[in-house]
Amino acid sequence: MGAERTPSLYFVSAPVDFALVGGASIATFFGLSLFHDGSRTETIWTLSAALVWVVNWPHFSATSQRLYRSRSHVAQYPVTAIAVPLLLAAAVVGAFLSPEGVAPWLVKLFVLWSPYHFSGQSVGISLLYARRGGFPIGRYERLALSGFVFGTFLVQSALGETGQRTASFYSVEYPTLGLPMLVPEVLRIAMWVCGATFVALAVRTSLRARRLPPAILFLPAITQYVWFVLGWRVAAFNEFVPFFHALQYLLVAWMMHLAESAQERGASDPRRQVVAQSVRFALVNVAGGALLFWLLPRIGALGGYGLPFASAVVLSAVQIHHFVVDGVIWKLKNPRVASPLSASFRDLWNPPQERPAPRVLRAA
Numbered sequence: 001m002g003a004e005r006t007p008s009l010y011f012v013s014a015p016v017d018f019a020l021v022g023g024a025s026i027a028t029f030f031g032l033s034l035f036h037d038g039s040r041t042e043t044i045w046t047l048s049a050a051l052v053w054v055v056n057w058p059h060f061s062a063t064s065q066r067l068y069r070s071r072s073h074v075a076q077y078p079v080t081a082i083a084v085p086l087l088l089a090a091a092v093v094g095a096f097l098s099p100e101g102v103a104p105w106l107v108k109l110f111v112l113w114s115p116y117h118f119s120g121q122s123v124g125i126s127l128l129y130a131r132r133g134g135f136p137i138g139r140y141e142r143l144a145l146s147g148f149v150f151g152t153f154l155v156q157s158a159l160g161e162t163g164q165r166t167a168s169f170y171s172v173e174y175p176t177l178g179l180p181m182l183v184p185e186v187l188r189i190a191m192w193v194c195g196a197t198f199v200a201l202a203v204r205t206s207l208r209a210r211r212l213p214p215a216i217l218f219l220p221a222i223t224q225y226v227w228f229v230l231g232w233r234v235a236a237f238n239e240f241v242p243f244f245h246a247l248q249y250l251l252v253a254w255m256m257h258l259a260e261s262a263q264e265r266g267a268s269d270p271r272r273q274v275v276a277q278s279v280r281f282a283l284v285n286v287a288g289g290a291l292l293f294w295l296l297p298r299i300g301a302l303g304g305y306g307l308p309f310a311s312a313v314v315l316s317a318v319q320i321h322h323f324v325v326d327g328v329i330w331k332l333k334n335p336r337v338a339s340p341l342s343a344s345f346r347d348l349w350n351p352p353q354e355r356p357a358p359r360v361l362r363a364a
Helices: 014-035 042-068 071-076 078-097 103-132 139-160 182-209 219-233 241-265 270-303 307-329 345-349
Strands: 166-169 172-175
Touching (some): 014 219, 014 241, 042 071, 042 307, 071 078, 078 103, 078 270, 078 307, 103 139, 103 241, 103 307, 139 182, 139 219, 172 307, 219 241, 241 345, 270 307, 270 345
Antiparallel strands (some): 166 172
């Protein structure tokens, strides 16, 4: 029997988890708001462009690594692993063949889906910490939390879709939906109603359970509010929002990778295994991110369409694939997902030692 330990609320530790889940991005927002003019300066752009290589792009690769890491994973999700990429490849071909007909709608789908995906991750991470902390989240609490988090993106997306105009992603222009101004205002009210309801329900649960909810449970929602409501007017901060979203994701994906590796390889020399698997995770996904976001657009541009157009089409398809896969492979109802995500770095680095079997005394 192993030595018992109190389950850890955090993947790594309170400071690390709070920083990666949202604390670092909130601090950056206030830093840029108070001590910077908020514009996209050359320094801001250069730093953001450098970070995509080591965080933003690798977080997309981490999804593919998890899905395609073994035949059993592919067999578990055949539609997601095989059919979806084929459909997206067909959409990419159609976009190249019809730059003004298909391409704008492929880009439009990516633009609308991207903040929805951010929101889904924020809700998922909140529920994950609630589960790790043993804090019950019922159906109505989940609906209220989702309403607030998804409301932050819906309000800003609706604002961007008001009026009749065009926007662009790289060189591809796409239309707005022409929504009336009433829509974002109604959504804003609904967002705050859902937020207040979630807080009230969390207080009720705390009183019944006679315990406080873990503070980190609220952090993803607060972070999402900073990203989409407070921060949208600060251009310099907006440059880094995808980076902070990717940090959240990589924390969870890295821990999942370590936990699954430990289950597959056993507990022999665990510290060496953690280091080796962490290095492997980093190298594979930096290389995978470069393949997806640097090499593939350049291959697409070989047909004479130009790199900006090829980037818009290929990167839209790559990110849509990421959105689809993430919606499938991270279901907490699946024991293959829930079990590894209950692990902590502490237990992987220093597994509980097996207690020696009791000695049996025999009569002389």
